[in-house]
Amino acid sequence: xxxxxxxxxxxxxxxxxxxxxxxxxxxxxxxxxxxxxxxxxxxxxxxxxxxxxxxxxxxxxxxxxxxxxxxxxxx
Amino acid sequence: xxxxxxxxxxxxxxxxxxxxxxxxxxxxxxxxxxxxxxxxxxxxxxxxxxxxxxxxxxxxxxxxxxxxxxxxxxxxxxxxxxxxxxxxxxxxxxxxxxxxxxxxxxxxxxxxxxxxxxxxxxxxxxxxxxxxxxxxxxxxxxxxxxxxxxxxxxxxxxxxxxxx
Numbered sequence: 754x755x756x757x758x759x760x761x762x763x764x765x766x767x768x769x770x771x772x773x774x775x776x777x778x779x780x781x782x783x784x785x786x787x788x789x790x791x792x793x794x795x796x797x798x799x800x801x802x803x804x805x806x807x808x809x810x811x812x813x814x815x816x817x818x819x820x821x822x823x824x825x826x827x828x
Numbered sequence: 829x830x831x832x833x834x835x836x837x838x839x840x841x842x843x844x845x846x847x848x849x850x851x852x853x854x855x856x857x858x859x860x861x862x863x864x865x866x867x868x869x870x871x872x873x874x875x876x877x878x879x880x881x882x883x884x885x886x887x888x889x890x891x892x893x894x895x896x897x898x899x900x901x902x903x904x905x906x907x908x909x910x911x912x913x914x915x916x917x918x919x920x921x922x923x924x925x926x927x928x929x930x931x932x933x934x935x936x937x938x939x940x941x942x943x944x945x946x947x948x949x950x951x952x953x954x955x956x957x958x959x960x961x962x963x964x965x966x967x968x969x970x971x972x973x974x975x976x977x978x979x980x981x982x983x984x985x986x987x988x989x990x991x992x
C-alpha cells in the first residue's frame with residue numbers, strides 16, 4: 754500500500770507530472786506515491802521524470818486504459 | 829520550489845502570445861521546474877502579452893495550413909479565404925477552448941499559476957514594454973524587467989536554451 758495516492762485520471766500532459774511533483778512533497782523520503790493516469794504519454798513521462806529527479810519508479814503497469822505508477826520518494 | 833539538488837537549468841525566449849502558441853513555453857517550463865531545473869522565461873514581443881494579469885488569449889486559423897480541428901469524426905481545415913472572415917477567430921478560439929477542457933488539457937491560466945508557484949523566473953522585455961506601451965502594473969506580480977543582455981547572461985549559464 755502506497756503512502757499517498759494521486760488520481761490524475763482524465764488529465765493530459767503535463768498535469769499528471771506537475772501534480773505528482775506536488776504530491777511527492779508531502780511524502781516523506783523513502784515513502785511511496787501511487788499515481789493513476791489515463792494519459793498513454795505518462796508511461797514514458799514518469800520514467801523520464803524519475804530518471805531526471807532521482808526518484809525511483811518501483812512499478813509501472815496498465816490495466817484497462819488506466820496506468821498505475823508507484824514512485825519511491827528518494828530525492 | 830524547485831529542488832536544487834539537480835543543478836540543471838533551462839531558459840526559454842517566449843515570442844508568441846496566441847492561445848495555441850502559449851502552450852509550449854508554459855508546458856515545458858512548468859515540467860522542467862517539476863523535474864528540478866532552474867527555469868527562466870524571457871517574454872518579448874507578442875510573448876509579453878502572456879504576462880498580462882488579464883489574459884484574453886485568441887487564436888487564428890489564418891495562414892495556419894496545419895491547423896486541423898477534429899469535427900464529426902474527421903478533421904476540418906479552413907481555407908484562408910474563409911479564415912479571414914469576421915468572427916472566425918472568435919469561433920476558432922471557442923472551439924479550441926472547448927477541446928482543451930474536453931481533453932483534460934490545462935488552461936494557460938492554470939499553467940502560469942503553476943509557473944509562479946514553482947518560482948520560475950519571469951522576465952519582461954523592457955523594450956517591448958516601451959514599444960507596445962504596456963504598463964508594468966498590467967503585468968502579473970513577481971515579474972522582473974530585463975533586456976537582451978539579461979537574457980544572454982542567463983543563457984550562458986543554462987543547460988537548455990529554447991526560442992519559442
